[in-house]
Amino acid sequence: MKRKLADENGIENQIQCPYLGTIDRKNLDFDHERICSVTLSNTNIYICLVCGKYLQGKSSKSQAYFHCVNEDHHVFAHLESKRIFCLPDGYEVQEPSLEDIKYNILPQYTKEDFVLFDRKCFDLQRKEYVPGCLGINNIKANDYVNVVIHALSHVQAFRNEMLLGKFSKRLTSNVSDLIKKLWNPKAFRANVSPHELMATIADASEMKFHSTKQSDPMDFLTWLLNSMHRELKKKNNSIIHECFRGFVKVDSQPIQPDLVDDATFVENSCVSPFLYLSLDLPPTPLYRDENEENIIPQVSLALLLEKFNGTQVTEIGNFRKTYTILESPDYLIFHFKRFIKNNWSNERNPTIVNYSVDSLGLPVNGEIVNYRLSVNIAHDDGCFKVHVFNEETKNWYLMQDLAVREIAPEMIFLSESYIQIWKKIKH
Ligand SMILES: [Zn+2]
Ligand SMILES: [Zn+2]
Structure with missing residues (x-):
């Protein structure tokens, strides 16, 4: 009435x-x-x-x-x-x-609301949670999407843009909505379900990525960043490029100059933009120690990065190539080439990468630029999980779909890192 x-x-x-x-x-x-x-x-x-x-x-x-x-x-x-x-x-x-x-229905934010992010919250069931660290439902096999969304929602500059903006294009709008829900300090329940986003991703990728088939999170991340850049770009710039884009110079020398076809080889030095850097893991010999136990090979990240110091030679086909990073982004994405085929448990390189989460020196055009780890996506028995550094609480969290827990930073490198995002330390 x-x-x-x-x-x-x-x-x-x-x-x-x-x-x-x-x-x-x-x-x-x-x-x-x-x-x-x-x-x-x-x-x-x-x-x-x-x-x-x-x-x-x-x-x-x-x-x-x-x-x-x-x-x-x-x-x-x-x-x-x-x-x-x-x-x-x-x-x-x-x-x-x-x-x-x-x-x-959909949380809205102003910059002033960000102060709420450093405190513990309780959902309707009195379950404790931290904003930004809500679990994401795995509808069937979309853990590869969940780790990427969790990862990007802890890239602070990108997150702030998604929380404060209102977007008309469908994919970006859905990503923004999900990130708004992930940072909800007044959530009714301490998890979110990505139904709307998964439907959009399936459409926009023409079913390359969907919720019922496991896919490569690196393929998905690359697709997502490029698709969002296309939706957001103004004068060919976007928050994607502002956060992640760097430039690398590649110098090529033919190993056997006689074999070089002039039509295909036009320049021996070129500068390319990148959104991530791929790092090769050393091949793993199948050796065992005297106790007949498998030895898990290890390699330091600093050693892998020598590929980009401008002097180390990488042979590709008939060319010796050297790589020099000319400009490094605020957020640097590494892709460790771990999987040999599109098979998430077998035929992978199990090498553990060593690093310190607090500091990484990246060679940039003769200088060293310092970074610290923000995000680590790791392979875990056929699925993926993600470690994130929460800038507000200053704690590390391990998230795997709905499961979320705080974790000590020294535990992180023990996982099979697959994708990492490092944040530039500005002085
Ligand atoms: Zn009424
Ligand atoms: Zn009803």
Whole structure:
């Protein structure tokens, strides 16, 4: 019923909606794909705040309206506008105690909100969590996407752009929405589900990446960064390039000059942009120690990086190549070439890479630029997990889909690192 009173100034005030007590927050999940559960239509979708169903509405011929009449559920929130209505009357419910519901439909941030990120929070079940370290549901085999999203949401400059921005292009908008949910300091539950993003990724990649088939997180990361750059670029620049792009000079000398075909070999020195650097792991001989136990080979990251010092020679085909980093990005991505085939458990190089999380000296055009580790994506028995450094709490966390726990930094290098993101230390 819609009843109104006039106060002494003659302004009509709405009497409190009598159905507010029927709202059940623990039934509300705002992570589903925004489609009507009856018609599968994707426009004008409401969520029933009593049972959580998604329904198209709210006119007298709508699914939300039928649901109200049939189920005696009366309060609905429009997912796009976040406005809340009482059916069948159809009036808007203006009620401060429902602000937490509106916030959870999609959290919005200003820079001032970032101070909330360093504290522990509790969800509706009183489960403790830290913003940014909410688990991500694995729908079937999308752990390769989850680790990449967790990773990028701990690249602070990129994260801030995603939290503060409103994006019209679909992929970037979905990534931004998921990151907004991951940093929610008032979350109803301490995990998120990437349904909307996975649907968009499947469409945009023409099913190259989807939630039911395990894929290579490096392939996915490369695809995602390039796709988002295309959506975001202005004058060919974007937050992707601002964070991750560097330049490397490649000098090539033919080993047997007679074999060089002039048509294919035009220059012996070129400068290329990069979004990540690929590092070769040393080949692993199948040797055992005297106790017949397998020895896990190790290599230092500094040794692998000598490839980029401008003097170390890498032979590729008929060429000797040297690589010089001319410009290093604020966030440096490494890809350790560990997998021999697209097979995540067998035929991989098990070499452990050694490094100190606090400091890495990168040779850049004759100088050393210092970095510290932000993100480590590691292979783990056919799946992937990620270690992230939380800039707000200054702690490391290990995240594998829904599982999240704090971890000591000295444990990180024991994993089979596959992708890392290092942050430049600025003085
Ligand atoms: Zn009402
Ligand atoms: Zn309902």
